[in-house]
Amino acid sequence: MIKMTDISKSFSGNKVLKNVHFALEKGEIHALMGENGAGKSTLMKIMSGIYTRDSGTVEVKGEQVNFTSPKQAEEVGIAVIHQELNILPYLSIAENLFLGREETFGRTGVLRTKQMEKKTRKILLDLGLNVDPADPASSLSVGKQQIVEIAKALSVDAEVIIMDEPTAALTDREIDNLFKTIRELQKRGVSFIYISHRMEEIFSLCDRITILRDGEFVGERKISETSFDEIVQMMVGRELGERFPERKSEIGEIKLAVKGLSRKNCFEDISFELRKGEVLSIAGLMGAGRTEVAQSLFGYKKLDGGIIEFDGKQVKIDTPKKAKEMGIGYVTEDRKSEGLVVDFTVEENVSMTNFAAISKNGLISKDKERQLFDTMVQRLGIRTSGPHQPAKSLSGGNQQKVVIAKWLGIEPELLILDEPTRGVDVGAKKEIYSIINQLAERGVAILMISSELPEVIGMADRVLVMHEGKITADLPKKEMTQERIMHFATGGGKLAVED
Amino acid sequence: MQLKTKNQSVLQKIAPFIGLILIVAIISISNTDFLTVSNLMNVLRQVSINALIAFGMTFVILTGGIDLSVGSTLALTGAVTAGMMASGIDPILAMLLGLLLGAILGAVNGIIIAKGKVAPFIATLATMTIYRGLTLVYTDGRPISGLGDSMTFQLLGKGYFFWIPIPVVTMIVSFGILYFILKKTTFGRRVYAVGGNEEASILSGINTDRIKIYVYSLLGLLAALASLILTSRLNSAQPTAGEMFELDAIAAVVLGGTSLTGGRGWIVGTLIGALIIGVLNNGLNLMGVPSFFQQVVKGAVILLAVLLDRKKTA
Numbered sequence: 034m035i036k037m038t039d040i041s042k043s044f045s046g047n048k049v050l051k052n053v054h055f056a057l058e059k060g061e062i063h064a065l066m067g068e069n070g071a072g073k074s075t076l077m078k079i080m081s082g083i084y085t086r087d088s089g090t091v092e093v094k095g096e097q098v099n100f101t102s103p104k105q106a107e108e109v110g111i112a113v114i115h116q117e118l119n120i121l122p123y124l125s126i127a128e129n130l131f132l133g134r135e136e137t138f139g140r141t142g143v144l145r146t147k148q149m150e151k152k153t154r155k156i157l158l159d160l161g162l163n164v165d166p167a168d169p170a171s172s173l174s175v176g177k178q179q180i181v182e183i184a185k186a187l188s189v190d191a192e193v194i195i196m197d198e199p200t201a202a203l204t205d206r207e208i209d210n211l212f213k214t215i216r217e218l219q220k221r222g223v224s225f226i227y228i229s230h231r232m233e234e235i236f237s238l239c240d241r242i243t244i245l246r247d248g249e250f251v252g253e254r255k256i257s258e259t260s261f262d263e264i265v266q267m268m269v270g271r272e273l274g275e276r277f278p279e280r281k282s283e284i285g286e287i288k289l290a291v292k293g294l295s296r297k298n299c300f301e302d303i304s305f306e307l308r309k310g311e312v313l314s315i316a317g318l319m320g321a322g323r324t325e326v327a328q329s330l331f332g333y334k335k336l337d338g339g340i341i342e343f344d345g346k347q348v349k350i351d352t353p354k355k356a357k358e359m360g361i362g363y364v365t366e367d368r369k370s371e372g373l374v375v376d377f378t379v380e381e382n383v384s385m386t387n388f389a390a391i392s393k394n395g396l397i398s399k400d401k402e403r404q405l406f407d408t409m410v411q412r413l414g415i416r417t418s419g420p421h422q423p424a425k426s427l428s429g430g431n432q433q434k435v436v437i438a439k440w441l442g443i444e445p446e447l448l449i450l451d452e453p454t455r456g457v458d459v460g461a462k463k464e465i466y467s468i469i470n471q472l473a474e475r476g477v478a479i480l481m482i483s484s485e486l487p488e489v490i491g492m493a494d495r496v497l498v499m500h501e502g503k504i505t506a507d508l509p510k511k512e513m514t515q516e517r518i519m520h521f522a523t524g525g526g527k528l529a530v531e532d
Numbered sequence: 533m534q535l536k537t538k539n540q541s542v543l544q545k546i547a548p549f550i551g552l553i554l555i556v557a558i559i560s561i562s563n564t565d566f567l568t569v570s571n572l573m574n575v576l577r578q579v580s581i582n583a584l585i586a587f588g589m590t591f592v593i594l595t596g597g598i599d600l601s602v603g604s605t606l607a608l609t610g611a612v613t614a615g616m617m618a619s620g621i622d623p624i625l626a627m628l629l630g631l632l633l634g635a636i637l638g639a640v641n642g643i644i645i646a647k648g649k650v651a652p653f654i655a656t657l658a659t660m661t662i663y664r665g666l667t668l669v670y671t672d673g674r675p676i677s678g679l680g681d682s683m684t685f686q687l688l689g690k691g692y693f694f695w696i697p698i699p700v701v702t703m704i705v706s707f708g709i710l711y712f713i714l715k716k717t718t719f720g721r722r723v724y725a726v727g728g729n730e731e732a733s734i735l736s737g738i739n740t741d742r743i744k745i746y747v748y749s750l751l752g753l754l755a756a757l758a759s760l761i762l763t764s765r766l767n768s769a770q771p772t773a774g775e776m777f778e779l780d781a782i783a784a785v786v787l788g789g790t791s792l793t794g795g796r797g798w799i800v801g802t803l804i805g806a807l808i809i810g811v812l813n814n815g816l817n818l819m820g821v822p823s824f825f826q827q828v829v830k831g832a833v834i835l836l837a838v839l840l841d842r843k844k845t846a
């Protein structure tokens with residue numbers, strides 16, 4: 034179907050792809066894996082005409098092609114779902130779906146709005162999303178916007194669909210629906226290229242896998258003939274060992290206690306305690322109100338009621354600035370819109386929360402700034418070409434590390450992490466887990482929101498499960514299982530006590 | 533790769549320089565009176581008022597804002613300062629109060645925008661009319677003159693430091709200070725941050741409201757400084773002073789390569805932009821281009837510069 038041979042690509046002298054091979058057969062689901070910055074997205078952008086290659090050849094159905102624009106790739110039936118969302122928030126859901134190929138009455142230019150909305154509804158229902166196509170796209174959660182993106186690619190009758198981390202923001206149920214649709218299309222002969230950092234997905238969905246490391250082709254395997262460990266080994270070039278590193282923290286006194294927190298239409302009656310050195314996770318489905326709770330604790334969203342006690346003293350946190358001064362850090366969920374100034378350099382982004390440390394009387398000390406940057410790059414293993422690289426040209430996983438780096442600098446006493454490993458590769462995930470552990474061992478109280486259940490179970494000392502704005506369960510380590518958490522996350526009542 | 537991204541931004545940054553040099557070359561070839569020390573000093577003096585306002589406008593635009601009220605701020609502060617001086621208040625005190633008034637008028641803009649969450653364009657469109665109206669009320673629509681003969685005040689617009697006009701010295705000193713602030717201070721960095729991504733800035737614990745109020749206050753202060761220079765030069769305060777000044781200031785910022793969406797740009801570009809506008813004004817005059825036609829040329833040059841800029845960034 035598609036054959037890429039000896040592809041190389043440099044960005045300003047920095048080789049990000051070196052003689053890479055990639056072959057896609059008709060009707061297969063082909064996984065593309067590799068660490069953050071390995072060059073996966075870049076390879077796909079070359080395939081879809083967004084970037085031009087420096088050397089090598091690309092053949093589609095046996096014919097050599099030289100795409101110079103995404104439009105050309107689209108014409109031969111290649112559709113892409115990019116890692117970063119491309120939704121226009123003020124257009125309706127249907128308008129987003131039909132953007133650039135609107136249906137009109139003849140050639141009049143008058144839109145067939147009703148017809149497009151009808152089609153949109155059908156496509157989205159197939160993906161398990163029941164929404165009004167006339168609503169603005171901004172009314173959807175990030176996860177649902179992602180589904181609209183997927184629907185967009187599915188609806189152009191593509192022969193090849195490239196998905197760059199499509200599930201990063203989806204709930205389990207949404208992922209199930211997506212996989213069903215993918216398999217459906219596969220039966221009709223559509224081929225897929227599937228990029229993901231989630232091993233479980235690769236094994237349940239894909240037929241073959243190609244692995245890149247540092248811009249080089251490492252190998253290609255049939256999924257049925259490989260293993261979890263072999264893939265990790267190929268990706269990182271060494272044994273990784275335990276997925277969740279061990280933590281030896283002592284759980285101390287209560288750091289944070291909240292009672293009856295509520296915010297209209299978001300959550301109500303949220304009460305819990307979080308101790309020093311403890312990792313408390315909040316699980317739940319997308320839209321359960323977890324992020325809103327975090328944002329309210331951080332002073333970004335107003336509370337309508339409830340009490341917050343910090344170190345045993347009742348406090349009012351009404352701005353993020355105040356939260357930061359109290360020693361609370363917040364690693365946001367959406368790195369592009371909330372975490373980074375994408376036009377800033379990596380260094381400038383790290384500095385954003387750390388002016389107190391790098392300046393004196395309002396003057397920034399270049400040396401101290403560089404020192405902070407160096408420390409963070411080392412501590413988090415951020416892959417960057419240097420302090421002056423713009424944050425927007427970092428690979429997704431490395432952007433996430435930069436957001437975490439921002440908050441490590443303030444030496445937080447309470448760190449809130451909202452989906453801290455979204456879009457992060459296995460090796461880096463483990464590094465992030467180690468950092469969380471180190472912080473906990475130093476007595477930092479950790480509040481971790483996560484939709485990845487293995488991560489919750491592997492990392493948390495205790496888990497709160499939320500459903501539609503309420504806490505439905507508070508489970509200690511030994512009672513955590515995927516089934517129990519899902520049961521409460523979907524609104525199930527009390528389970529009978531087992532054994 | 534670092535090299536290249538740097539090179540690209542360097543290229544982008546020197547584009548206004550090249551434009552300025554080109555325009556200077558063309559004008560000095562077609563008119564020999566242009567490249568004389570006295571004429572160049574004259575150009576710089578004319579530029580200084582627009583440049584001061586444009587420096588402040590750079591800060592505002594970097595935060596993603598805009599200020600249409602600067603011309604009116606200039607008129608109102610000029611009138612009030614002149615009024616105080618005419619009524620015999622100590623001229624130094626009057627000037628300081630004038631500067632303070634400018635900062636306050638700017639702060640009012642900032643507060644409406646930051647706390648009232650009004651779009652900067654709308655908020656300053658309204659205060660533009662209000663401040664102009666207040667000027668007319670205060671002056672009864674007539675110029676204020678008879679400002680006494682305070683040495684300091686006279687020097688401000690008409691004096692020389694060796695052979696350099698004092699307004700030019702004021703412009704250069706202000707430029708130096710503001711360049712330093714943008715480049716080296718946490719405040720400067722926060723200005724860029726707010727324009728680059730306001731939400732991320734708030735979530736990083738930056739008090740973005742305060743930054744916004746500060747940048748508008750700074751612009752108000754600089755507009756007041758410009759008004760003192762203008763009043764001193766004319767020896768009177770005109771109720772219609774500063775009309776359309778906001779547009780020249782915005783044009784200088786944009787010519788200098790600062791993005792109107794905020795977060796990207798630099799103040800050196802603004803200085804060049806102001807110089808381009810000043811040189812054009814002066815050169816077209818020297819070349820005897822009719823004044824109505826001058827406006828067409830000026831507009832075309834701005835358009836051309838911005839179009840070229842788009843090409844580069846695309």
Ligand SMILES: Nc1ncnc2c1ncn2[C@@H]1O[C@H](COP(=O)(O)OP(=O)(O)OP(=O)(O)O)[C@@H](O)[C@H]1O
Pocket residue numbers: 044049067068069070071072073074075076116416426427428429430431456458533
């Ligand atoms: N436009 C660009 N300019 C400069 N460097 C770039 C650009 N795009 C990508 N890079 C660099 O190329 C390398 C590969 O990036 P790419 O986005 O392909 O990684 P990836 O494998 O998709 O990673 P992730 O899993 O984090 O998404 C990175 O080091 C990145 O910094």
Ligand SMILES: [Mg+2]
Pocket residue numbers: 073074075116197428429
């Ligand atoms: Mg990628």
